Amino acid sequence: MTALSFTLKSPLRQRLDASPLVPDRLLGKSPKEIATLDLQYGNRRIAAADLFDIAGDDAESVRISGSPKLDFAGRGMTRGSLIIDGDAGAYVGMHMKGGRLCVSGSAGLYAACELKGGIVEICGNAGDLLGSALPGNKKGMSEGVVIVRGDAGDRVGDHMRRGSILIEGNAGMYLGARMTAGTIAVRGRIGACAGYAMKRGTLLVYGSPVSIGATFNDCGLHTLGFLPLLLKGYQGLNTCFSETRACRSRVRRLVGDLSVQGKGEILLVA
Amino acid sequence: MTDKTSAKVWENVPSPFCGIASDDLRIEVCGSSVRVLANGDAVTVPGFERPVTDTAPRIAGEPASLEDAVRRAAEILKEARLPVFSGFGTDVNDTRAALALIDKVRGIFDQARAAGGVRNLLALADSGWIATTLAEVKNRVEVLLVFGSDVEAAFPRFFERFVWNRETLFGQDPARREVICVGRAPSGDAAVSPDGRRPQVVECDPRHLPELAAALSALARGASLQAETVGGIPVVVLRGIVERLRRSSYSVVTWVAGQLDFAHADLTVQQVCQMVALLNKETRAAVLPLGGQDGDRTASQVCAWLTGYPTRVSFARGFPEYDPYLNDASRLLKDGEADALVWVSSLSPAPPPAAEVPTVVIGRSGMQFDEEPEVYIPVGVPGIDHAGHMYRCDNVVAMPLYALRDCGLTTAAAVLAAIEQSL
């Protein structure tokens, strides 16, 4: 069996809702049924075969050729694997509960928003609001792991509730804004206003120096017993965070955001 | 109103332009020309006095009948796979008609001035706020804190009408009110009290406004900060400001949403609102989020009650979907997703942005274009050419607008309805 693959016939003009192209919704469908799947494209509905060349037969393993206008890829998926060959648009991995989603390029806004489980890997960069909550919602990502090989945009983990976001590159402003729990680790630099209005949770930051806002107070340098445990948990994800060197580092612990009576922490790895 | 030669003077005219809906204007109309005789300001006077120059529609720059212009607009919309509607310096009825059309053609609704409103709305939808309105300010405010904004630049008569008013309902002497400007200094002297007291001004680089808001919120919560300064401002000064608000029986914290013009300013707005919510555990305080220029509050209110969402709503799927980021008209045009632009602007003469897609402008007479749109239908101004309704900056009071003259201009609402009919 080969992966069920969808290759765009021509570049997208409007945004396409790719959410039907996940293993959960493709399994058990005949090639004809898949070809005639109705997709929302701009303000029209269009059959999948009109947009894509479709090949392969293993619906547990789906590949879609990428586009920055390919939205909602992997939305709500619970199983199998989905690979976006190239870039993904907004809301990639939204509400995903299980399985593995990989974007070989970059992802747009709100990647992994309100993620409920599974692993999302973005090999390029991620846009703003990675792992966040949709407007009005108070709960962002609540389980699962997000890996960004490149840089992440602003407001990573806004309202994040649980789970881990591992960024191997840099992160933008407002890292972990309004976070209620979970862990975000950034290997590179971070932008201003990290931990803005965060209530709980951990930002593990390697790149230095960083300027941290006035509503975080310094608790000094420490060796924290949970860190090795935490980083050990990332083994098998093939990220820089499981290197043994990192495990034993001392960290500077900053606590905040005091504007929300915050008990969150920014750990600066020395 | 048929006499084109003799002048007529109107009293107590509401201004659809100034945002605070001053309704004490005296206006003289002579034929199609309008003059503000009393109580005008830097925003209102040009708003009223802009001359009527076009009365006939144009297609590709050539004069056309209204019917042909409407038909051409309908053709464009019929073809479009994602028409975006923007502008919306409009009144209630214009917005209603636009939303009916957008629903039908599965387009996207955005406002030229949405960005400011979106900052407030994102904060509102996340934690809400405790707010007040202009008459409460006028009669109750003891300390006014202006956050990161230059109020008089946007609302020239704000201080005159609501802070330095002569008398109040509860025996307070308005002249003794205190104004504190945090983060940004006022551009003029409107905030100076009648007896010459200048506002307390605590300035910082706009980059530091988010941190400043967080610090104020933390101090209102009673947190002790290790930091000694925030954005260069000593924490003791900020603590003093928070204490002053705490001692006040009714303080108001205001900002001009459009001026907090930096990415993710909604988070800053939220901190300011949180600070005020905290003050209310002991005393009374309220926020006054100021919007309302060029009809932005009006279009947002109408959109909210008709669709459930305040702005940036897409009907592409056949039902309203709110996306404050992706449904931004300028982004849709820049990324080539929108394939038609309908610019509806009956109050503001601001032209549409240059766009490579077929553009239909249903706009105020006299609108100047760098590039002639495919269709231009000049329309009258609500509050000058026809009656209507608009919301003022506090998002609560809707003001009636009256017809002051008749120079044969149709309404944007009628044009939009005609387009909908001919689809």
Added chain:
Amino acid sequence: MIINGVHIDETFAEAFPMRATRVIVTAQNLKWAHHAAQAMTGFATSVIACGCEAGIERELDPAETPDGRPGVSALLFAMGGKGLAKQLETRAGQCVLTSPTSALFAGIVEGEQIPLGKNLRYFGDGFQISKRIGGKRYWRIPVMDGEFLCQETTGMIKAVGGGNFLILAESQPQALAACEAAIEAMRRIPNVIMPFPGGVVRSGSKVGSKYKTLPASTNDAFCPTLKGQTRTELSPEIESVMEIVIDGLSDADIAKAMRAGIEAACGLGAANGIRRISAGNYGGKLGPFLFHLREIMA
């Protein structure tokens, strides 16, 4: 049956169902892991008055512990889940939370979850921090030497308590030497503990007493000084009897440990005064698990 001159009685040890958990105590070094674990498992010889039976199972390599530090594993047994949870909480709170550099983890994943850090966290007075790592919740409780890291819960499983055997010898020193040899062998067996001091109990008991308030009393039939005063089980040459009690996660674990222990004791043989191996047999009244010595040694 006779092994190396030692007579193996035709009898059985009688054991009963218990609830058990395993926890892992780590510390900066093995010494401090032991301090904490010993304190936690101290005064836990018999459920009769200690609330639980507990002991250190074995030492763990850094590679075996969750946080990569040296540690020990301990097993705790009690008659019911509630009692076990209460004992665990009290002992972890008083002995591990208090012990420098310690951290405390679940040693059993499966089974009903009973609180470990779940309630201890309140010691943090609101400063405690929860972290979920790999699907498990941990608490970070600020303490004066840094943070006490403690897993939220540990698994509780069905287990077996009261496995035992008796070593009958010609003298007290010989009996004790045989017990020490047995314990050394049994400590290498996983999933069991011998809860008494040094693993050995000299005060074997029988059910009941002439005094109404006491549920158990001295096992007079095996008391050498009463040979002429009571219906004795002892032949004249037996001068001292000692017992090894075993709690295990399963009956098979207990059997394995018994066999290792009896073998070691018998290794000293009759030549060293070891004469008989017997067991605490209550006529099948005490519990459903019967460990026939001769079957175990077969």
Added chain:
Amino acid sequence: MLIKLTGGTVYDPANGIDGQVRNLFIRDGRIVHSLNGATPDQEYDLRGKVVMAGAIDMHTHIGGGKVTIARNLLPEDHRADPEPRRGLMRAGCGHAAPSTLTTGYRYAEMGYTAGFEPAVLPINARQAHMEMADVPLLDVGGYVMLGSDDFFLRLLSAGSDQKLINDYVAWTIRSAKAIGIKVVNPGGISAFKFNQRMLDLDEKHVYYGVTPRQILKSLARAVHELGVPHPLHVHGCNLGVPGNVETTLNTISGIEGLPMHLTHIQFHSYGVEGDRKFSSGAARIAEAINANKNITIDVGQILFGQTVTASGDSMRQHANAGHAHPDKWVCMDIECDAGCGVVPFKYRDKNFVNALQWCIGLETFLLIDDPWRVFLTTDHPNGAPFTTYPHLIRLLMDKSFRNDMLATINPEAAALSTLGSIDREYSLYEIAIMTRAGAARLLGLTDRGHLGAGAAADITVYTDQADKEKMFTRPDYVFKDGELVVRNGEVVKVVWGNLHTVQPEFDNGIEARLRDYFDRYHTMKLDNFVINDWEIEGDGRSKILVHPCHQGTRS
């Protein structure tokens, strides 16, 4: 247009008709005795069907600023209930604070033909009317809020003549194009602006020195003396406060026989008995209402699930904001006129307090004898969205269903409630009273809520079913002013409703006083405050219907 509705089983309590098989005739939107021999243009065979007047929701928050605040506060609630454009219906969204269009469609689909917005702020009345004008298929009207506005409080604290107060009340009703007067937490909204956090019936407003009791009496008297049909519509003191049953009983006795409508009384019927210091006061309330014929009530039933509370009661809403679910809320001080508070709420059946609230509402329905004086409301959306009405009707009509539900709620609350021992089941006739005839009578709508000759042909036709929830969810036909608008629960035609108002008389002298007040203290001119007819009727959608006042009568 002539229409004949043939052979339906008619429930028309206003005309004493309880389940009789009758033909109905409609001529140009009105019910007539007969067609005088003319051949109908349309005939509907309604044999075996239940025929009632269109239902009237006499207390539902469908317009006005606070609803739009609720809309803006809850994008997530909308996302979960999108309403696509379908047939004649435009797109929108539903659930707790639906878009105006969807509100109208959904009401009509349930057989409702009128809804009344109970919290119209005078200063914000224009918005209420604009929003209600965008509610299709429904007649509307509003109760304008007084009692915390500074003009009134100044009059009252100055000991002004009742005549002057009457003039002001009448002027306000007319300016705001309202059909009644509402008072919310009398004086309390104003007191909150002075940082007063509680205001009991006989407690003094910290600035004005007047008490809620004085405010209620003065306004109830004004409404009565002006001959406004709808009695003073009262949202009392201490909403949601355990022990408020005493306040409510005092409010009833304190009005001294004047007509008074107590709204969402469920939220005002709490005792302090039991371990949790929270108990049902429904029996005592029902007893008082049975004894005091001047009192009418609507219940404000809560039903379990997510909703949003939207109220003028900024004081109580601020106090309750800690219970917000999700955790966000808006309170506002508005224009020296009133205030508002919007707090999302999730009622949980396993929660003791919520479960008891549910019982208290149902007990109230079932213990009040006279269905003409109790009205079916959830105080939409405060107790639950209006779309739960069919479920509520089933709870009232079906004892075994009710007891099944009772068995699922928090057992401690269920044990404390007498609900399980109440045998009463509402009849179709009684439902028709509560949701039609009674509501129309209460509001003075002579041509609505009944099926007699001369009535507007607002008619709903159901198929009688054992499951009353199903029956009332999906009528067979709904006629609005004689036009078929719903068939088999689906909108088949969209028409716009009328605005119901009253126009009590007053002495024009009040205007000079008000003009000066507006110029000095307000931020708009009096002339711009008054709502003009063209603002309602200008676009040809709504028609203003004026109902008569019978001034000076005192029952």
